[in-house]
Amino acid sequence: MPARCADPAAARDFALTVVDGLRRAGHEAYWAGGCVRDELLGRTPADYDVATAARPEQVRDIFGRRRTLAVGAAFGVITVLGPRAAGQVEVATFRADAPSTDGRHPDGVTFCSAREDARRRDFTINGLFLDPLTGAVHDFVGGRDDLAAGIVRAIGMPAQRFAEDHLRMLRAIRFTAFFGFVLDTATREAIERAPHLVATVSPERVAAELRAMMERPGRGQALELLEATGLAREILADVAPRPADRPRWHESARIVAALDEPDLPLALAALGEDSPAAMSRLATRLRLSNHEGRTAAWLTEALRMLGSADAAALRSWPRSRLQPWLAHDATPALADLLRARATEGRGDPAAAAWFTAEAGRPHAERDPPPLLTGADLLAAGIPAGPALGDALARARVLQLDGAVTTKAEALTAILGG
Numbered sequence: 222m223p224a225r226c227a228d229p230a231a232a233r234d235f236a237l238t239v240v241d242g243l244r245r246a247g248h249e250a251y252w253a254g255g256c257v258r259d260e261l262l263g264r265t266p267a268d269y270d271v272a273t274a275a276r277p278e279q280v281r282d283i284f285g286r287r288r289t290l291a292v293g294a295a296f297g298v299i300t301v302l303g304p305r306a307a308g309q310v311e312v313a314t315f316r317a318d319a320p321s322t323d324g325r326h327p328d329g330v331t332f333c334s335a336r337e338d339a340r341r342r343d344f345t346i347n348g349l350f351l352d353p354l355t356g357a358v359h360d361f362v363g364g365r366d367d368l369a370a371g372i373v374r375a376i377g378m379p380a381q382r383f384a385e386d387h388l389r390m391l392r393a394i395r396f397t398a399f400f401g402f403v404l405d406t407a408t409r410e411a412i413e414r415a416p417h418l419v420a421t422v423s424p425e426r427v428a429a430e431l432r433a434m435m436e437r438p439g440r441g442q443a444l445e446l447l448e449a450t451g452l453a454r455e456i457l458a459d460v461a462p463r464p465a466d467r468p469r470w471h472e473s474a475r476i477v478a479a480l481d482e483p484d485l486p487l488a489l490a491a492l493g494e495d496s497p498a499a500m501s502r503l504a505t506r507l508r509l510s511n512h513e514g515r516t517a518a519w520l521t522e523a524l525r526m527l528g529s530a531d532a533a534a535l536r537s538w539p540r541s542r543l544q545p546w547l548a549h550d551a552t553p554a555l556a557d558l559l560r561a562r563a564t565e566g567r568g569d570p571a572a573a574a575w576f577t578a579e580a581g582r583p584h585a586e587r588d589p590p591p592l593l594t595g596a597d598l599l600a601a602g603i604p605a606g607p608a609l610g611d612a613l614a615r616a617r618v619l620q621l622d623g624a625v626t627t628k629a630e631a632l633t634a635i636l637g638g
Contacts, residue, residue, distance in 0.1 A: 441478025548588030
């Protein structure tokens with residue numbers, strides 16, 4: 222997928238220029254796929270794809286070698302580079318795909334007509350072509366009707382579309398949930414018959430789809446569909462529910478839907494809050510970034526410690542016990558999660574409100590600079606090693622709990638202790 226552009230207007234103008242350039246050279250060319258869907262739905266496309274009768278070498282001749290990349294040329298795709306603000310446009314030659322043996326790439330391609338090209342795409346709402354110079358829509362697969370009806374439907378035989386690229390099963394869930402559409406019955410049944418196929422998809426691609434689902438509207442519905450179709454037990458095995466646990470999954474899906482600043486680690490923590498160990502396994506399985514994995518595990522551990530506490534309990538805790546949860550980079554995310562849980566009856570609303578207020582205090586209050594450093598203790602005669610570390614930790618607890626307020630008091634307490 223082309224990189225998102227900085228300026229949607231510039232991207233649109235450049236995508237129009239690409240079509241115009243191909244037309245002037247005598248080649249049939251249209252906007253294709255998701256950008257057409259978004260245009261017809263009144264949304265601003267994130268990026269633009271162009272489909273054309275021009276062959277890859279002809280595309281490079283038209284736009285110049287220095288302005289094109291041939292990374293996808295084997296599949297008929299040339300990337301045309303635009304101005305910095307406009308990003309880039311993928312130009313794909315109309316093609317028919319040979320069967321796939323790896324569940325991702327066709328074993329070969331044959332260049333063909335626009336009608337045949339539409340039939341090899343994933344869903345009818347993504348199989349439309351738009352002539353941006355005239356506004357004419359070319360629909361060979363019934364996509365306009367499905368857009369109007371709010372249906373996500375695989376083109377042709379759903380099982381064949383999913384066999385060509387197993388990730389399409391997750392894409393079906395994402396589009397259905399994000400647009401608030403209905404998943405076509407035959408398409409859904411094809412997923413339910415073969416959810417195990419998604420296990421062959423690379424973890425990185427699965428994680429990318431999950432990020433897209435969890436960061437956008439419809440994430441609660443996406444989780445419901447993942448569970449109902451059997452996909453959750455394949456890609457989220459460490460937190461997926463057994464049949465008796467399904468009500469809790471539904472509750473967790475509502476919590477994820479209620480998040481104000483959703484992302485994948487936050488959503489995973491909501492699903493797997495009972496087991497930090499399971500969360501670590503899942504982060505490894507999905508090959509999340511180190512930051513995402515650590516954040517998900519930290520949030521899960523935070524819920525284990527704080528999730529069932531009421532406001533009175535939290536207020537009674539020593540500051541040193543609360544400080545690790547109030548001074549972390551992910552503290553705002555934790556406050557969001559506690560609030561969302563409380564709205565769905567899983568947690569004390571007063572406790573969530575209290576924690577949110579505490580998390581909103583200035584960082585210097587939540588995580589004040591230590592009164593003592595290692596150098597201070599070495600100078601006071603404490604030798605390097607475990608004893609020094611223990612002394613620093615004791616000094617920090619005394620400081621956070623208000624037992625000492627100056628360096629001198631801290632040194633006296635440590636050396637006297």
